[in-house]
Amino acid sequence: SSPLTRRVPPFLQVRSHRRSVHRASIPYGDKPGQLLDVWRRSALPSGPAPVLIFVPGGAWVVGSRALQGHALMAHLVELGWVCVS
Structure with a gap:
């Protein structure tokens, strides 16, 4: 990661992951x-x-795909993966 990325708090890095x-x-x-x-x-x-199907937490009752797994999926995309959430 770049020096700037290391200084930005993770919750503010979400926009770059998107x-x-x-x-x-x-x-669906x-x-x-x-x-x-x-x-x-x-x-x-x-x-x-390779494909990752990411199921956000929430016990199939509550929850949202928003904000969950973004860092992981952004990293995998950089490595050539396709991710579905």
Whole structure:
């Protein structure tokens, strides 16, 4: 990480992590909260890429994909992964 990134508190780094989101709020069901984000590089990979399906915490009752796993998924995108949350 850059010296600037090391000085910025993690909760403020969220905005920089969101740059890795390719498409946001894609509906996968009929309920308002049934949305997912696809994280990947802006350029499509030339071949197959590993995929992480990230299920945010909340015991299938509460919770949100917002703010959960962003640092992990942004890092994996830099390594060529595609992440779905």
